[in-house]
Amino acid sequence: MKSIVLASAVTALLVLSGCGDKEPQVEATDAAVATQAAPVQAAPSVKAPVSSVVAETEAEYMARIEKEMKSIYFDFDKFNIRADMTSNVSADASVANTKASKFLVKLEGNCDEWGSDEYNFALGLKRAEAVKKALVAEGVNASRVSMVSFGESSPVCTDKTKECWAQNRRVDFKLLP
Template structure:
């Protein structure tokens, strides 16, 4: 089964080579850098199962609704999942900053992941392909004690379902 999956993924990656690189900032906060593409555009799957052809979705403090400035990210990610990656199942991972109790942040991360799943479904991505998971505050990408760092941790990421 793994050999079949690996062969399918490798063939898929060869077919869709040529993703572009795009760097944007979130809500005027230049400390949050998003990348579209990956390693030269030839492989959409990172070594850790992260999907290189999609952008992270960022959230406001203590919120799980999709911000207006993240609507284009949802639209672009949905197009990617509906076209270049139409055959894969994936996980939306909700993450939080360190503020709040562990239990609260676990629930908030799940609400963020579910909000992204719903938004992608509205854009035509089959909900059966999407799983959700919350890391709460346990998976930070930045550990500095700054507002800019906290903003980077309030996010949803995408990984290949295993």
Template sequence: MMKNVAFLSATVAMLILSGCSSKEPAIDATANGNGTSIGTNANANGTSGTDSNAVIAPITNANANDAAGSEASASDSQLASILFDYDKFNIREDMQASMAKNALLVKDKAVKLEGNCDEFGSDEYNYALGLKRANAVKSELVNAGANADSITMVSFGEGNPVCLEKTQECWAKNRRVDFKLP
């Protein structure tokens, strides 16, 4: 009888422990054929919708090093990153001048918007927030006359930091949308 209770307890413990999940998000790699999935996003006024140009990039070493390892063209260096407040996706007042300058530079060009976050929040939350930030920038570009079909968006979540220090200033640099020209 004692052996049966011990065996049953061990079996239940193994079942419970084996049922724990990891933090890794589920990503449908077949959605658009290149290992990224089409995402649902929310626009600047908080309503949600699906954007066929929006993708969520899983964290990989290739993604994290993509921006740092690629050579920036002269046009890329003229484009300023748009910074955001903690847990926000509306464009700040102090970023309006940079936004207007970027809108003039990319008005007639194809551009990729890369949404980024600091390290706080879950992976899923940060992917969604990065996409909301990119969508807010896209809305501003379209309002300034850019062609919506020439703008693609990707969210790196917290997977593409420009600063790794554990300070407020560093975290603020990671809450951004970067502009990339193909």
């Protein structure tokens, strides 16, 4: 969980507004920190796979299952699911309904680097929505699926190559307790 630390205030920006002004300080107060989502609680451990010698924590189990879920990739400026991605969606739906059935599924829509405005974020969201619809069509309960768009702000690759841009036009899966 990333915490926000509020830095000290913008000091004395009200130039010439009077030297007697007391400069406000943005303190790293509890109030500010409290607005963050609560830390993930250590939930009761899930039953470990039979073959495991050491019991897996729930977080470890979630991380492992999450890795089994395959990202869905999209064409430039498009949010329809490509024919070559339908098998990935089916596999993801299967994992969501079996190994990950007790978790919520968060879909993270992403775009390539061409713009960071709201429209690009909306494009990322429409990609996530397309995947959600496909998952629901494969039997995943819609109420288990939430969505977010990261626009271009979460690239997995930052090179200026076509392969790199293609990798960034994607929807990732995250599991939530």
